[in-house]
Amino acid sequence: MTQQKRFDYKGKFTLVTGASKGLGKAYAEELAARGSNLVLVARSEAELETLAVALRRDYKVRAEVIQADLGDVSAPGKIVESLERMGIELDLLVNNAAVGYSGKFFSRSLEEELTPVIVNAHSLVALTHLLGKKMMERGSGGIINIGSNGAFQPLAYNATYTATKAFVLLLSEALAQEMKGSGVRMMIASPGPTATEFFTQSPTTVKREKMDSAQSVARRTLDDYVRGKVLSYPGRFSTRAGTWISRILPRETTAAIAAHISKSMGFDR
Numbered sequence: 674m675t676q677q678k679r680f681d682y683k684g685k686f687t688l689v690t691g692a693s694k695g696l697g698k699a700y701a702e703e704l705a706a707r708g709s710n711l712v713l714v715a716r717s718e719a720e721l722e723t724l725a726v727a728l729r730r731d732y733k734v735r736a737e738v739i740q741a742d743l744g745d746v747s748a749p750g751k752i753v754e755s756l757e758r759m760g761i762e763l764d765l766l767v768n769n770a771a772v773g774y775s776g777k778f779f780s781r782s783l784e785e786e787l788t789p790v791i792v793n794a795h796s797l798v799a800l801t802h803l804l805g806k807k808m809m810e811r812g813s814g815g816i817i818n819i820g821s822n823g824a825f826q827p828l829a830y831n832a833t834y835t836a837t838k839a840f841v842l843l844l845s846e847a848l849a850q851e852m853k854g855s856g857v858r859m860m861i862a863s864p865g866p867t868a869t870e871f872f873t874q875s876p877t878t879v880k881r882e883k884m885d886s887a888q889s890v891a892r893r894t895l896d897d898y899v900r901g902k903v904l905s906y907p908g909r910f911s912t913r914a915g916t917w918i919s920r921i922l923p924r925e926t927t928a929a930i931a932a933h934i935s936k937s938m939g940f941d942r
């Protein structure tokens with residue numbers, strides 16, 4: 674029997690943030706295929722409802738929708754209230770929702786630069802604390818935070834986004850240590866470029882065919898979770914190898930190389 678089959682999601686509930694499209698949608702579909710009931714969270718209610726209908730039909734699981742704007746600091750508390758109203762106790766939380774704008778830091782508005790801080794960092798901490806605490810009290814459950822290969826080095830022209838991802842990486846690795854022996858797991862997944870709509874607001878020159886598919890990233894993330902990993906690299910090998918540069922070279926050299934690459938990919942425009 675494969676590890677995947679031994680990990681039994683039947684009757685369990687997973688909440689996926691950012692489930693309306695891209696990787697979050699792929700996580701929800703893959704989890705439903707593995708037997709998990711789902712709570713789908715994002716701003717786009719119609720897309721979430723369409724996905725919920727498809728998951729119920731195709732996988733015979735329960736699928737609930739909570740419409741929420743994680744750019745609003747009161748949203749995580751409201752999500753917890755909705756779960757309580759629905760009588761749902763979570764077994765797995767996938768903190769996937771994120772936003773990031775490329776371009777020069779000072780050519781963007783302060784509001785644009787602060788949005789990723791709230792969505793990617795503030796709301797992730799709040800959901801981890803509010804929902805993780807219930808799991809810790811119960812002594813069972815798990816949290817998968819979605820980071821990025823961009824977390825491993827400073828990245829000019831993507832500065833705020835990648836800084837939030839570095840925050841998520843360090844937070845998750847530290848909490849994984851604190852949570853050892855509690856019965857609750859923490860994993861951080863660090864995908865590389867993945868063919869989603871993430872780049873639609875960005876003038877990057879990276880071709881979609883050079884990116885991983887959302888489905889393969891979702892599958893590999895969940896397989897790594899079953900294997901008990903703390904840090905998962907669900908993308909292609911070159912993405913993982915790229916994270917080693919910052920561990921070898923002086924930080925300023927790493928930052929300069931990363932800035933050069935970022936510019937050559939068109940992120941400075």
Ligand SMILES: NC(=O)C1=CN([C@@H]2O[C@H](COP(=O)(O)OP(=O)(O)OC[C@H]3O[C@@H](n4cnc5c(N)ncnc54)[C@H](OP(=O)(O)O)[C@@H]3O)[C@@H](O)[C@H]2O)C=CC1
Nearest residue numbers: 691693695696715716717742743744771866867869870871
């Ligand atoms: N694509 C890539 O190359 C990579 C992506 N990642 C990470 O993967 C994760 C998923 O990204 P990806 O699927 O590519 O991105 P997409 O832009 O395709 O999807 C982002 C998801 O987040 C949701 N979201 C964005 N803002 C908010 C908000 N304010 N409140 C609630 N939900 C929100 C969106 O839903 P809605 O708009 O309906 O609210 C959507 O479901 C992110 O954490 C990203 O950082 C990491 C490395 C590479």
Ligand SMILES: CC(=O)[C@H](N)C(=O)O
Nearest residue numbers: 821822823865866871
């Ligand atoms: C969107 C991402 O996190 C990705 N690592 C990238 O910028 O290539």
